[in-house]
Amino acid sequence: MTETRSDNVTWLTQEAYDRLKGEFDYLSGPGRKEIAAKIEAAREEGDLKENGGYHAAKEEQGKMEGRILQLRQILDNARVGEAPVSADGEVTPGMTVTVLFQGDDEEVTFLLASREEQGAPIDVYSPKSPLGSAINGKKIGEKATYTLPNGRAMTVEIIDAVPYAGA
Template structure:
């Protein structure tokens, strides 16, 4: 089965590599130390510290595999051509104005791996992200969201 590509910014790839190094290094070592300490306590059948450390080890190793796969299939966003053309693309930072309320919000369009709505980083697959891809300044887009239909005007593309 072919692996799905992981769309990332250069910064996102750097963060994944840092997390991978941390999980392979200090986190793995800390779990191994916890396992040694739990084994030293004797009977493992009723040892909750051992059970928790084994569970944490499994989660850590699973995340390591996931990170390695994401890094292996990473495609770095290059939005320079779209920026020059004034078109919203992956990696673009866009100032949107809610047509109904006049409220303005700035979003950066990223792949699903890096999406973080609390940091105004929305996925290209989200309703708003998908609606504004390929649009230009002053375009008005209508998108269906969980709270209903919303209209946005693209004020600026950075």
């Protein structure tokens, strides 16, 4: 189940596409009807200023509509199949990457992919994260430096980069 982004294209396996399409279909159909019913039921309870159920339902509706828009964008830009594989050990989205943090003896392996891949059997780092953007396009043996949230610089060496093979 690999999802990667190349420019505006989202590469999805059939499994990932089907999962996201199912979520979209539910949220944009029955999900909208359910939240509308919750809002209507809460509205009938009276004064909307002090109606916690009404405000909670409206907030839930807003989050759901945001997710529907996000899913529509992913699905509209989706290409189902295997993402193009780079040659020569270049790090690209959809790769299982092993890095060595400077000053540390332990290697860390993770999947460089979209956050939609949460639930993968290994850790997932977004290509848009500080580490992901620093190593994207680098090759095995190269080093990359990125800035940590505390402002310090961290350097990693690319040890390995292979196409993600799934669970």
